[in-house]
Amino acid sequence: MRGLAGIPREALEDLLFQCLQGKLLEERLRRSDTPQVLSGATREIDLRGIAIARAMRRTRDGKGDLCFPGPLAPGPALAFGATPLEYLRHAARTRTSPASARSGGDSWTDLRRGILGWSGRPGMMTQVVAGAALAFARRDADRAALAFESFPALDSGGWHEGMSLAAAQRAPVLVVLAGRDDGDRRSTTGSIARAYGIREIRAPANDLASLFRVASRARRRMAAEGGPALMKLGLLSAGRRGALLPQLRKQLLSEGLLLPSEIDAIARTASAGVSQALSRILREGAPEPEDALVAVRMDSAPLHPWTRMRSPSPEGSRVPSKEPGAVHVH
Numbered sequence: 594m595r596g597l598a599g600i601p602r603e604a605l606e607d608l609l610f611q612c613l614q615g616k617l618l619e620e621r622l623r624r625s626d627t628p629q630v631l632s633g634a635t636r637e638i639d640l641r642g643i644a645i646a647r648a649m650r651r652t653r654d655g656k657g658d659l660c661f662p663g664p665l666a667p668g669p670a671l672a673f674g675a676t677p678l679e680y681l682r683h684a685a686r687t688r689t690s691p692a693s694a695r696s697g698g699d700s701w702t703d704l705r706r707g708i709l710g711w712s713g714r715p716g717m718m719t720q721v722v723a724g725a726a727l728a729f730a731r732r733d734a735d736r737a738a739l740a741f742e743s744f745p746a747l748d749s750g751g752w753h754e755g756m757s758l759a760a761a762q763r764a765p766v767l768v769v770l771a772g773r774d775d776g777d778r779r780s781t782t783g784s785i786a787r788a789y790g791i792r793e794i795r796a797p798a799n800d801l802a803s804l805f806r807v808a809s810r811a812r813r814r815m816a817a818e819g820g821p822a823l824m825k826l827g828l829l830s831a832g833r834r835g836a837l838l839p840q841l842r843k844q845l846l847s848e849g850l851l852l853p854s855e856i857d858a859i860a861r862t863a864s865a866g867v868s869q870a871l872s873r874i875l876r877e878g879a880p881e882p883e884d885a886l887v888a889v890r891m892d893s894a895p896l897h898p899w900t901r902m903r904s905p906s907p908e909g910s911r912v913p914s915k916e917p918g919a920v921h922v923h
Contacts, residue, residue, distance in 0.1 A: 597802050597848050605850060606859065608647050608805060611671045612640045612838055613863035618667070618677050621871055628875060634684030636699075638668050640837050641826055642741060644801045645769060646672035648808035649739055650816075653706055656736070658812070659725050661709040661718045663741035665771055666699035674706045678870035688880035715742055716749025719768055723755040723821070726764035730819055737765040737815050744774040747785075756821065760789040763819035767794070767811055771826040782825040794824040799833055801841045 597605060615638040621627070622635045642665035649658040651673055662669035667680040682690040683701050691701040692710070701710040711718045722738040729736040746752040747770070759766050770782060786793035794811050797803040811822050829837075845851040851859075 597844055597850055600802060600806060602850060604647060604805065605802070605845060607672075608644060608801060609841060609845065609851075609856070610859050610863055611643050611647065611668075612801065612841065613860055614671055614677055614867060615640055615643055615668050616838055617864055617867045618680075618870075621867060631681060631685055631871075631874065634681055636666075639665050639771065639826070640668065640801060640834075641796070641804055642668040642769075642771065643672045644804040645669070645767075645808040645824075646739060648805050649673075649707075649737065649812055650735070651707060655705045655707075656734075657707045658736055659704075659707045659709055659722060659738045661711065661722055661738075661740040662700040663711075663718065663771075664699070664715075664743040665741045665769075669739070669741060670700050670708050673708050675703070675708060676870065677867050678873060681870050681874040682877065685874055685877075686879065687874065687877040689877050690880075694880040714749060714751070716746030716752030716755075718742070719746065719752045719755030719766075720758070721755075722766050722768075723759040723764050726759060726766035726821070727762050730762070730764055735816055737767065737812055739767050739769070741769045741771055743772045744770055746770070756785075756789050756791070756823075759821035760791050764821055765815035765819055766821045767808070767815065767824065768821065769824045769826055773828050782823055786823045789821075789823075791820060792822040794822050796824050796826055798827075798829065799836065799840070801837050802844060 619636070619638040622631060627635065642662070646660055646662075646669035649660060649672075651657050653674065660669050660673050667675065667677075670680065671677070679691050679701075683692065683696070686694040688694060690696075691703060696702065696710055698711050698713075700708060702708060709718065709721065711721070719740050719742060722740040726736075726738040729738070742752065756768065758764065759768075783793050792811070792814075794807060797807060808824075811824075815822060842856060845856060846853065
């Protein structure tokens with residue numbers, strides 16, 4: 594199937610809007626007049642990450658797919674419903690940030706929308722998303738997980754443990770290795786996939802719509818049949834990066850899926866959102882020092898660990914189980 598045939602119009606509109614947001618956000622943050630408070634937000638936003646993330650199943654009730662944006666943040670988070678203002682608040686660590694300025698890394702956690710954040714070493718989140726995907730499979734849920742990792746993740750034992758778990762338990766997780774591979778490694782993405790007995794997804798290099806279609810097909814197959822998949826996103830030259838968005842616009846116009854006036858309206862909305870976010874972030878201050886002392890709490894009562902039938906005794910002694918022959922130590 595060639596062109597944009599078979600891709601829902603809503604998905605194409607979202608893809609164009611979110612890619613425009615990402616491109617405009619990158620351009621504005623790279624300007625010489627960018628405030629110092631946003632220095633940590635300046636980054637290259639790979640539009641291919643947006644296309645892959647938009648292919649996943651997104652909801653706002655905590656029952657959709659999970660996405661770890663990793664080194665491609667904030668692009669995948671935008672595809673999962675995050676706004677430029679939320680990203681700038683997180684990067685500037687303002688008191689209005691999604692995690693109240695108490696979350697590190699390039700993304701934050703919003704489980705209702707399916708966004709996962711982490712500030713640890715490359716590769717560790719593959720374990721987390723593999724465990725989440727395994728839970729989806731065990732519950733027979735139409736859910737999958739997506740993780741973007743940098744190539745240094747291959748040097749992490751945690752990454753290989755996560756891939757081993759996902760492969761052995763047939764967990765529906767798509768792991769995308771993005772960026773430059775500076776390591777002296779003999780293995781390629783294909784050989785790694787063969788070693789774990791998982792699928793390798795070949796990513797189209799210069800076509801956002803084709804990349805969306807490939808990722809969408811991989812997502813449906815993982816959810817239906819189980820099992821992880823591995824994809825590689827190598828670096829693109831500046832010229833090829835710059836051609837991605839104009840090509841998408843050209844395809845939408847040439848195939849008559851959007852009118853020029855509709856594309857212009859989407860572009861104006863994306864530009865207004867980025868401009869408003871940059872204007873507003875400058876009026877929002879840092880968190881109060883006392884905020885660091887506020888307890889971190891879940892939005893629901895914690896469940897007892899599965900290792901015990903009832904709460905531990907105040908003395909921390911052995912608590913007999915209701916099941917014969919079982920003893921639980923606290």
